[in-house]
Amino acid sequence: MTDHPKAQLSAYLDDELNDEERQQVETHLATCESCQVLLEDLLSIQGDVVKTFQLIQEPADLEIRVLQSIGIEKMPAAAGKGWLYVPLVALLAFGAIWFATGPIFVKLIVGFIKFMMVMVYLASHFISSVPVLSGLTVVLSLIVLTASVYSLRRLFQTTTD
Numbered sequence: 749m750t751d752h753p754k755a756q757l758s759a760y761l762d763d764e765l766n767d768e769e770r771q772q773v774e775t776h777l778a779t780c781e782s783c784q785v786l787l788e789d790l791l792s793i794q795g796d797v798v799k800t801f802q803l804i805q806e807p808a809d810l811e812i813r814v815l816q817s818i819g820i821e822k823m824p825a826a827a828g829k830g831w832l833y834v835p836l837v838a839l840l841a842f843g844a845i846w847f848a849t850g851p852i853f854v855k856l857i858v859g860f861i862k863f864m865m866v867m868v869y870l871a872s873h874f875i876s877s878v879p880v881l882s883g884l885t886v887v888l889s890l891i892v893l894t895a896s897v898y899s900l901r902r903l904f905q906t907t908t909d
């Protein structure tokens with residue numbers, strides 16, 4: 749094979765090739781350094797995407813850890829912003845009561861507040877532990893915020909069905 753199977757590398761990562769195609773790609777990869785580099789780039793991009801989606805799709809575990817951190821440890825990193833959690837927790841408690849009575853929009857608001865608490869925790873924790881990456885975190889936060897708005901809209905669409 750003389751051509752670099754660049755278009756197939758992405759399909760290869762997604763496991764969308766048949767046995768013959770996969771073998772061709774693997775044979776080429778074994779001898780082609782530039783395609784190995786490209787594959788690693790694709791892997792790293794895919795890893796970032798997967799991590800971001802896990803962050804969005806599995807907030808339940810994170811939420812528990814955040815609530816534990818706030819309640820038990822009183823994190824040093826967030827100590828200066830302790831006042832921030834007072835209205836949030838009050839809103840959360842208020843929202844929980846309303847949620848018990850049924851309104852769907854309260855469920856959305858509570859979900860959003862919980863999600864924002866996770867984001868605040870992640871942002872403060874990440875910035876304090878890796879100062880160099882704080883700029884990157886702001887960008888990532890904006891992306892996650894956008895994604896959270898999108899998932900809220902999706903949640904709203906499914907709950908009104």
Ligand SMILES: [Zn+2]
Nearest residue numbers: 752753780783
């Ligand atoms: Zn190649």
